[in-house]
Amino acid sequence: MPIGARAQVFETRARIDTLKWNERISLHTNAVDWALLIPNIGVEYDIRSTNWNRWAVGMSAKTKWRTNSRFKQRLFYNVSEVRFEFRKYWRTRQIDGREVTKHTSFIDKLFSCRRTVVKHPHTTYYRGVYASAGDYSFLVDRKGRQGKFVSGGVTYGAMYPMYVFKSGNSLDLDLGISVGLVATNMEKFRLVDDCYERTQPGKWKIVPFPMPTEARVGLVYRLGKYPINKKYRWRYDVDMRYRERYDSIRYEIEARRQERHITDSITNKIYNDFWLEYDKEAKLNLNNARIAAEKQKAEAAKLKAAEKLRLEEEAKAAKQKALEEKNKAATTDSIGAMKTDSISATPIDSTEVQQVDNPTDSISNANNAEAETESVDNTTKQEEHTEQPSEQPAEQPAESIEQQTEQTAEPKENSEEEKEENNEQ
Incomplete structure (x- = not known):
């Protein structure tokens, strides 16, 4: 009965950890592209508003096109790309043999988040898929490649919490890599008399092997009061935390009620004892006053009788x-x-x-x-x-x-x- 009641309260008050719209937004940038003088920016949005949600969708863009220079270049490149990602965040879990057991199937082991020993409890991992499209132009020495590309594949990485600001916003470190298949329409050029001439027209073809499409050493700026260590948690852990919080609140309320009851009992006892003594003293004073009044009245009557007799x-x-x-x-x-x-x-x-x-x-x-x-x-x-x-x-x-x-x-x-x-x- 108590477990059922607790579960019912749990379901009805599950929105206790509901995230606001701004707390579901995070801004990304890749320091590797900045090192290559390629400006880039990205934004990510959590799909659900609960803090145990682990799915997020993001978009990023980078561009470096037709840069001008005053000297004769031997290395020249231009890149522009738009990328869409769909990520799933997760944390490793400790195998305890009761609630969390070890996986047995090969697929489960391949994508398992359960570890015998959790070495990095504050690290949040992610995996997902991406799709991108863009233009490129590489001119190296006397050869050049230029064209368009479309790519799709998987992405993997880890995030480490770095700093939490006074406003509640936080800064994280993003380390990851993306690997996928690339389809390109590439044209070839050759430098002739300080001018690049096309030697081969473009034709769409798929690269026959997966190739890395992005290396990330990025920074993530999260809005709101939910840093990375409070988001993307397991529902079981959230439920446990909620139950602990619920029980602690309930125990605290019970403790306060007991303390208040004891305080009220002591106060009432002191109050009753005080008023009992006060009533006794008041009755005694009233009785003494009555006796004194009767004595005074008797003396007055005696004086009056004596005066009358006189x-x-x-x-x-x-x-x-x-x-x-x-x-x-x-x-x-x-x-x-x-x-x-x-x-x-x-x-x-x-x-x-x-x-x-x-x-x-x-x-x-x-x-x-x-x-x-x-x-x-x-x-x-x-x-x-x-x-x-x-x-x-x-x-x-x-x-x-x-x-x-x-x-x-x-x-x-x-x-x-x-x-x-x-x-x-």
């Missing part, structure tokens, strides 16, 4: 003081009234006789007055020590006043009756 005590003391003053005033009034009554009841002549005959009356009157004052003092002391509500003290003075008035009134009646009896006597 005010009640002050009011009670004021009432008691007023009552005492009132009682004192009442007692003084009663004593004064008793004195006036006793004075008015006894005649002037009999005062001395009354005092001498009835000394008990005056003594009883004095005792009654002292009893009245003592009763008033006792009632005031009892009111101060009683812990009754504020409504009762207001009634007690009235009752004590009535009792005092009754007590004071009774001695008056007794004293008047005694006085009458004394008078009658």
Whole structure:
């Protein structure tokens, strides 16, 4: 199941290594032709846009025709040619006995890319076919050859990476050779009196043996960000690289996810622990604040109750003081009234006789007055020590006043009756 899923992803995302149009273009030139003073240029284009594509088509042109000189030449040549090539690039592969095995048939061995030991892993080889056509003119000493030709054959070579520029473009070295059959229409000339005369007319014929048509020591300038060591690879290697890349990305994502999970777990634990301690501290502070508020409220209520009690005590003391003053005033009034009554009841002549005959009356009157004052003092002391509500003290003075008035009134009646009896006597 995982292999099938990976293969499916592989097929759907195969365009990961798709080449752009400019990355499929490379420019060629041959230094051998330049050494022979023959300007040349070539261009090659990859057939497919994938980096495991190994097929490319190219075209090159060179020309050197009718060059002028101011001296008498003994060696003169002109060449112009247009060449088309169809190449297949490949790399050697290591025989591992599992995925890559050794070829058994003769044809496979002849064109095999598999090696027991890969000596040049960064070298890219190519083989292919070519077709060319052009004109030529060779004048050597007194003989000359001139005509047209058509050629076709095979080409073989190798490319070595040399330098990669900052822009991504790269420079490669191209070493190769082309061998093929040549068909030519050649005319022969002979130098006579400083003038070449045609000695044999042209006639098309095929050279009976293969002959080398090009030797290359060239430079290749590749556009884009895919140098030669990243292009023209085996599909198996590309798939392996892609699988490795896919697995590495997947493993990296999994590792990052695990790391993120661990980080999040640690962060969440720290976060939860922090907020747990914070909540505990906040609850403790809230409870302490509540207790402090309750204490403050209780103290305020206690102070208020104490203030209320103090005010009640002050009011009670004021009432008691007023009552005492009132009682004192009442007692003084009663004593004064008793004195006036006793004075008015006894005649002037009999005062001395009354005092001498009835000394008990005056003594009883004095005792009654002292009893009245003592009763008033006792009632005031009892009111101060009683812990009754504020409504009762207001009634007690009235009752004590009535009792005092009754007590004071009774001695008056007794004293008047005694006085009458004394008078009658």
